[in-house]
Amino acid sequence: MSDLVTRAQITLLSRTLHVPEEQLGHLERLGAAHLHELQERLAKVIFDQHTAIFSRLSLLVPIIPLTISMPIVQRMVPPVMAGRAAGAIGVDHPRKAAEAVGMLDPAYAAAAAPYMDPHSVGQLADIAPVKPVMRIINELLKRGDYVTAGPFLAYATPELVHAVETDVHDDEGLIRSASYSYSGENISVIVRHLLAGEGRRMPKLVRTILSGSKELRLAALSVFSRCDLDVIEAIGDILFDLGSADEIGDLVATFLAGDAVSETLRFVAHLSPSALDLLAANSILAEPESIDALAAAVSESTEPAVWRGLLELIERAEPSIARRVGAAISHFDSATLTQLPTVASTGHLWPPLLKVLAVAEPDAQSRVGELWSALPVLERNEIEQRIADLALGDQLSTLTATLQLTQ
Structure with missing residues (x-):
């Protein structure tokens, strides 16, 4: 894996441990693959502890109707606690958790999402209704919380991938979030759909990248360089079709300087x-x-x-x-x-x-x-x-x- 992916894994690890990235800089030498494995193992340990703590709360889920519990939770329970509890509830009652997603205020869900077990996100992505998930993703992008939005994209089902094209209009947020997804295979599925989809989304994305910030350009490079070979070729043709020689030169200069x-x-x-x-x-x-x-x-x-x-x-x-x-x-x-x-x-x-x-x-x-x-x-x-x-x-x-x- 590349240095850009390594940097993204440091960011994700710092989020999992709730420590500044600067304190983890010395771990970059481990490389992206080992950092990803470390982050996964630490997340499992931490969220397994949360599951044990919130297991009693999980017992109440079948008893109290969601129409009663969800309004109370959103008024009384801080998003931090709700996010941590979501892991236990999601493991024990995945269908109920998926149903609850549709009842959440997107702002509350986005505030709780950073504290959710990433694997619970994957489970929800499989069974949750698409529209509420898109509202949560859009809220995360609105907040600039690309680190949290990344796992939602990493676990994207075919239905979610299609919905991303039609319902997520923040081009920069989409690219920067995707850069925090470790799996090049999953990234490639999303990008391939954006290339072939009816919305012709990729030319607009490329134009945004050409005129975008250094951070956006580097995120795009991290995403595109990990795609399937035919996807890279297609992106490249669009890039050189839309970009002037000066724009392409400036883009490459950004990559080299970064x-x-x-x-x-x-x-x-x-x-x-x-x-x-x-x-x-x-x-x-x-x-x-x-x-x-x-x-x-x-x-x-x-x-x-x-x-x-x-x-x-x-x-x-x-x-x-x-x-x-x-x-x-x-x-x-x-x-x-x-x-x-x-x-x-x-x-x-x-x-x-x-x-x-x-x-x-x-x-x-x-x-x-x-x-x-x-x-x-x-x-x-x-x-x-x-x-x-x-x-x-x-x-x-x-x-x-x-x-x-x-x-």
């Missing part, structure tokens, strides 16, 4: 050829700082998607840009360069990699070839065959000559 380079490359990796051509021609790539930032993102990476984003883009750029990237690659540490042939084979990246190296200076080719000369004979011969198949023998003559050196 330390979201790896996420940018994951997104770029699955753009259509036409979108890649437009991005490669953008003036943002003419800036040395941008080129260096993109190259640095793969300097210690063995993730094929990140490498694909860099190589597919740079292959289409001006030769001077590709030459600079080739030089940067040649100065990567020995471990990265030694593993690069495996990454290229796994990700089917040999053509763009060799085309980038083909415009690199001879000394850059020599450094790469020297390290690759330690590969087994069969692997070296395979690289030479790939060079021949691409008709790059003359351009890569230095690499080829160095490749056959024995160490």
Whole structure:
């Protein structure tokens, strides 16, 4: 997972523990997956305690009609307590809890929602009537409580996904809430529906992102870069169709300044050829700082998607840009360069990699070839065959000559 997702998990963990995010910053090194697991386990422990505490209250649910109890609860019980009690009631009486959702004032429900067991949210999403849930989500977005709205989207059923398109009109709130959903699969389901839905929602979302704040843009990148590959391609085509060259350049600059380079490359990796051509021609790539930032993102990476984003883009750029990237690659540490042939084979990246190296200076080719000369004979011969198949023998003559050196 990406750094943006890691940051979102820190925010969710701080909400679960009710402590400032700054106190949890040292946990970022655990990564998104471990933080998500930690947050899930802590939430289970905390809300299991709440279930035990409120179990007696749960016994009253079948006895007292909701038409009597719900008005009293909303007048007398603080939202904090109601949210915590909802977990116990939701576990014991899911149908009653779902029915109660329709009786809640959206403002009261939104105030209580941050204190609900996230798993109870999932149960309610399965059986609660759609319209009341949409009213609660809209109230959360109105309050800017994207952290709480995220789980509602994460557990979205097909009915809720359709309702999100038609009933949730806050584009920024929708994107920023979705960025707190850990599951890329769930996110992709929602975004796919927004692409294909009758409301043609995605162009409007993209326009909002292009004119939006840094926070919105980074949230959108976190969401879109975790979608299915065909979804990313479709989003990219809309983005480059609607955005001017200046707008696209400014968007990319925001991503790079926000330390979201790896996420940018994951997104770029699955753009259509036409979108890649437009991005490669953008003036943002003419800036040395941008080129260096993109190259640095793969300097210690063995993730094929990140490498694909860099190589597919740079292959289409001006030769001077590709030459600079080739030089940067040649100065990567020995471990990265030694593993690069495996990454290229796994990700089917040999053509763009060799085309980038083909415009690199001879000394850059020599450094790469020297390290690759330690590969087994069969692997070296395979690289030479790939060079021949691409008709790059003359351009890569230095690499080829160095490749056959024995160490």
